Amino acid sequence: MKSETQKSELAGQPDGAGERVAGESLPVCPVCRNTEFRTLFEATDRLYHTTDRKFQIVECKQCRLTRLFPPPGAGELRAHYPDTYWFSPEEETVDRLGEIYRRFVLRDHVSFVCRALESYQTDGLVLDVGCGGGLFLKMLAERGYRVAGLDFSHDAARLAWRGNGVPAVCATLSKAPFAPGSCAAVTMFHVLEHVYDPHSYLAEARALLKPEGCLIVQVPNAACWQLKLLGKRWSGLDVPRHLWNFRPSDLDLLLDRTGFEVVRRKYFSLRDNPAGLATSLAPALDPMARRIRRLGESPRSQLCKNLIYFCLVAACLPFAFLEAACHAGSTIMVEARRKS
Numbered sequence: 522m523k524s525e526t527q528k529s530e531l532a533g534q535p536d537g538a539g540e541r542v543a544g545e546s547l548p549v550c551p552v553c554r555n556t557e558f559r560t561l562f563e564a565t566d567r568l569y570h571t572t573d574r575k576f577q578i579v580e581c582k583q584c585r586l587t588r589l590f591p592p593p594g595a596g597e598l599r600a601h602y603p604d605t606y607w608f609s610p611e612e613e614t615v616d617r618l619g620e621i622y623r624r625f626v627l628r629d630h631v632s633f634v635c636r637a638l639e640s641y642q643t644d645g646l647v648l649d650v651g652c653g654g655g656l657f658l659k660m661l662a663e664r665g666y667r668v669a670g671l672d673f674s675h676d677a678a679r680l681a682w683r684g685n686g687v688p689a690v691c692a693t694l695s696k697a698p699f700a701p702g703s704c705a706a707v708t709m710f711h712v713l714e715h716v717y718d719p720h721s722y723l724a725e726a727r728a729l730l731k732p733e734g735c736l737i738v739q740v741p742n743a744a745c746w747q748l749k750l751l752g753k754r755w756s757g758l759d760v761p762r763h764l765w766n767f768r769p770s771d772l773d774l775l776l777d778r779t780g781f782e783v784v785r786r787k788y789f790s791l792r793d794n795p796a797g798l799a800t801s802l803a804p805a806l807d808p809m810a811r812r813i814r815r816l817g818e819s820p821r822s823q824l825c826k827n828l829i830y831f832c833l834v835a836a837c838l839p840f841a842f843l844e845a846a847c848h849a850g851s852t853i854m855v856e857a858r859r860k861s
């Protein structure tokens with residue numbers, strides 16, 4: 522679902538620079554406007570191996586927001602996004618078992634959004650930014666909601682239409698073909714950490730919302746136990762595609778400054794948290810990484826690796842539940858309302 526934002530034109534910053542202060546080597550912090558940072562550690566693309574280049578993870582000296590440095594320029598960033606990043610071409614084929622699994626693990630997302638929509642009882646469109654293959658929107662449509670998807674990837678938008686019957690357009694949020702104030706909800710799952718200018722991005726989402734509309738955002742949680750324990754091996758860093766690593770407090774401040782108030786938080790996602798830990802521990806087993814890296818595995822080897830990975834994910838479940846119960850889960854999903 523992430524692919525809407527990745528391949529550049531990110532929130533109106535096509536040069537990849539973000540907002541810079543003259544004479545400074547880093548853009549300003551989008552949360553506190555500070556320009557001074559300290560280096561925490563170095564990391565590289567250990568999941569998809571799109572580059573050997575080392576990047577730094579740096580921390581704002583004032584508010585402690587962490588980010589990737591140097592942020593890759595738009596052209597370079599595009600090269601770090603494989604063509605089928607974050608959606609599976611198999612969704613278009615008849616893969617009943619795969620769809621049953623994907624539907625099962627998406628229930629956290631669907632129920633979180635349904636609860637938000639029910640509490641406001643407002644009509645209008647549900648727009649999923651970075652809709653990927655569109656299964657999440659299909660599940661909402663089955664519950665009677667009017668939905669639309671937005672994705673930067675043409676292939677993803679086509680898959681949403683053809684594979685899942687979901688109206689989807691290939692566009693960026695800044696050029697989304699929807700009238701201001703037309704959306705009951707805007708959802709963005711694992712999108713905000715990819716954009717150059719999250720502040721502008723949230724402002725654009727706000728403009729699309731009805732006055733009583735809600736925004737649902739999910740990002741990896743940089744205050745999770747997994748980052749403390751695993752450091753640069755934590756898959757939630759996803760170097761060099763994740764430009765920002767938000768803690769819940771960073772997200773709260775950013776949303777506050779873009780005219781939102783956080784009303785609900787969830788620290789667990791069945792799709793993301795245990796699988797993210799499994800991928801951190803054994804990146805070579807991650808099914809999407811293996812597909813994207815085109816490792817040329819035999820069907821037997823593929824099945825074996827998938828089974829081992831699945832067992833590892835199941836073994837990671839208790840830890841993922843525990844850290845989420847302590848509000849330190851590896852993802853955070855928030856529901857925010859427009860402030861008047």
Ligand SMILES: [Zn+2]
Nearest residue numbers: 550553581584
């Ligand atoms: Zn800061």
